[in-house]
Amino acid sequence: MRAPGKDLAKQLSAPEFKEGVIMFWTERCRSLLQERNNLTREDLEYTAQTVAKLKDERLKSCVAELIGWGDDERAELETFCAIALEVMKQAKPSKLREAALRVELRVLMREKQ
Numbered sequence: 001m002r003a004p005g006k007d008l009a010k011q012l013s014a015p016e017f018k019e020g021v022i023m024f025w026t027e028r029c030r031s032l033l034q035e036r037n038n039l040t041r042e043d044l045e046y047t048a049q050t051v052a053k054l055k056d057e058r059l060k061s062c063v064a065e066l067i068g069w070g071d072d073e074r075a076e077l078e079t080f081c082a083i084a085l086e087v088m089k090q091a092k093p094s095k096l097r098e099a100a101l102r103v104e105l106r107v108l109m110r111e112k113q
Contacts, residue, residue, distance in 0.1 A: 014093030
């Protein structure tokens with residue numbers, strides 16, 4: 001899923017683009033934060049304790065990656081996303097468009113390297 005970028009910025013007015021970017025990132029943050037840790041806290045702890053007893057380090061690493069974030073990390077991410085979305089709402093549409101284009105350029109530069 002790609003963020004609204006240069007193509008969309010050319011098609012929409014600044015306020016429409018701003019609203020589209022905010023809506024996109026609100027939904028994207030919500031889906032990313034909710035797609036992990038679908039097990040109950042008790043089940044996550046049981047899984048982590050059981051896997052920790054195994055000797056296979058690769059399996060331990062895989063399970064840790066699948067479990068994802070803990071409660072503190074999730075809370076930090078939710079707070080960061082909420083702050084970022086509020087800043088986006090308060091920014092001028094032209095500044096939001098400029099920031100979105102700058103981020104897109106950085107991504108393109110990384111892909112070329």
